[in-house]
Amino acid sequence: MSKPRILSGIQTTGNLHLGNYLGAIRNWVEMQSDHECFLFMADLHAVTVPHDPAVLAENTFKVAATYIACGIDPAQSTIFIQSQLPEHSELAWLFNCVTPLGWLERMIQFKEKAVKQGDNVSIGLMDYPVLQAADILLYEPDSVPVGEDQKQHLELTRDIAARVNFQFGSEEKPVLKIPEPLIRKAGARVMSLTDGTKKMSKSDPSDQSRIDLTDDPQAITKKIKRAKTDPARGLEFDNPERPECNNLLSLYQLLSNQSKEAVAAECKEMGWGQFKPLLAETTVEALRPIQEKYHDLMSDRAYLNQVLADGKTKAQAIAAPTLAKVKAAMGFVQ
Numbered sequence: 143m144s145k146p147r148i149l150s151g152i153q154t155t156g157n158l159h160l161g162n163y164l165g166a167i168r169n170w171v172e173m174q175s176d177h178e179c180f181l182f183m184a185d186l187h188a189v190t191v192p193h194d195p196a197v198l199a200e201n202t203f204k205v206a207a208t209y210i211a212c213g214i215d216p217a218q219s220t221i222f223i224q225s226q227l228p229e230h231s232e233l234a235w236l237f238n239c240v241t242p243l244g245w246l247e248r249m250i251q252f253k254e255k256a257v258k259q260g261d262n263v264s265i266g267l268m269d270y271p272v273l274q275a276a277d278i279l280l281y282e283p284d285s286v287p288v289g290e291d292q293k294q295h296l297e298l299t300r301d302i303a304a305r306v307n308f309q310f311g312s313e314e315k316p317v318l319k320i321p322e323p324l325i326r327k328a329g330a331r332v333m334s335l336t337d338g339t340k341k342m343s344k345s346d347p348s349d350q351s352r353i354d355l356t357d358d359p360q361a362i363t364k365k366i367k368r369a370k371t372d373p374a375r376g377l378e379f380d381n382p383e384r385p386e387c388n389n390l391l392s393l394y395q396l397l398s399n400q401s402k403e404a405v406a407a408e409c410k411e412m413g414w415g416q417f418k419p420l421l422a423e424t425t426v427e428a429l430r431p432i433q434e435k436y437h438d439l440m441s442d443r444a445y446l447n448q449v450l451a452d453g454k455t456k457a458q459a460i461a462a463p464t465l466a467k468v469k470a471a472m473g474f475v476q
């Protein structure tokens with residue numbers, strides 16, 4: 143029996159933060175021994191907003207190094223760069239021609255990001271979820287492990303696959319496999335440190351709102367010290383009136399690898415003055431081995447290049463036949 147396949151990726155814009163780690167990468171690491179994993183750096187997605195050519199390539203290496211530093215093993219999982227496989231862009235074009243405009247106009251992330259861009263919104267930003275659908279469907283994965291914010295994009299992916307199957311396939315012979323989203327409860331929505339009702343995000347203008355995986359111990363401690371809290375006594379999960387409290391406790395739970403019940407009991411009587419140093423220390427210790435490995439990897443470019451070249455070959459072996467299948471079903475010259 144072959145292992146179930148998963149595919150996921152992260153956009154190569156800026157540093158990765160605790161949300162990317164707890165919502166995505168950590169779950170991939172847990173799954174990699176009993177899944178066939180395809181994990182990529184979404185650098186084509188990174189250019190949907192204005193970008194700096196001088197740092198794009200470096201950001202791609204940083205994300206690759208972060209995957210490996212967090213525990214993705216290149217001997218077990220396929221790690222590759224999206225832009226090195228033209229199959230992604232080509233399938234996105236084919237999907238563009240079957241996707242109704244109205245489906246894209248409804249995408250929450252597009253609406254949010256478009257507002258921030260003003261008049262400069264690119265077609266690429268709107269088309270972003272179609273490219274994402276191509277990223278996914280090329281590899282025929284069983285499931286796609288992501289954080290909660292990607293749910294709508296995964297629903298769109300399924301809709302596009304179903305439409306292609308309906309228009310160009312048959313029930314007995316579907317063109318594309320329809321994958322399942324995999325959104326874990328814990329860590330799926332890590333919130334901002336400055337506002338517990340907003341998700342932690344690379345695009346938040348305030349650096350205080352997130353903990354980057356490369357932040358040093360002083361920065362981590364300072365950000366947690368300044369994190370928004372509330373005046374209530376004792377700490378608790380799941381009180382809708384206390385979103386910051388739930389978020390900080392959840393971070394502690396995930397980073398200390400404890401059960402929710404154990405953390406609820408440990409922190410029930412604590413005040414912020416006692417809890418914040420505990421969370422800061424736990425975060426620093428959880429990130430320390432990741433950071434050490436990350437810095438080693440970033441100074442070994444030859445190794446990273448080899449991993450990415452191998453990843454490209456392995457990814458292409460799956461992506462190229464899927465693209466060929468779609469083109470054949472759509473009637474292109476064979």
Ligand code: TYM
Nearest residue numbers: 150151152153161162165166184288289330331332341342
């Ligand atoms: P991106 O780069 O915004 O985020 C990468 C992953 O991190 C998760 N994530 C979070 N999880 C919990 N709490 C948060 N605050 C948080 N912020 C981010 C995201 O849910 C995601 O799993 N469009 C995608 C990249 C992409 C992709 C794909 C993903 C392109 N093609 C195909 C899966 C499959 C994105 O921008 O994610």
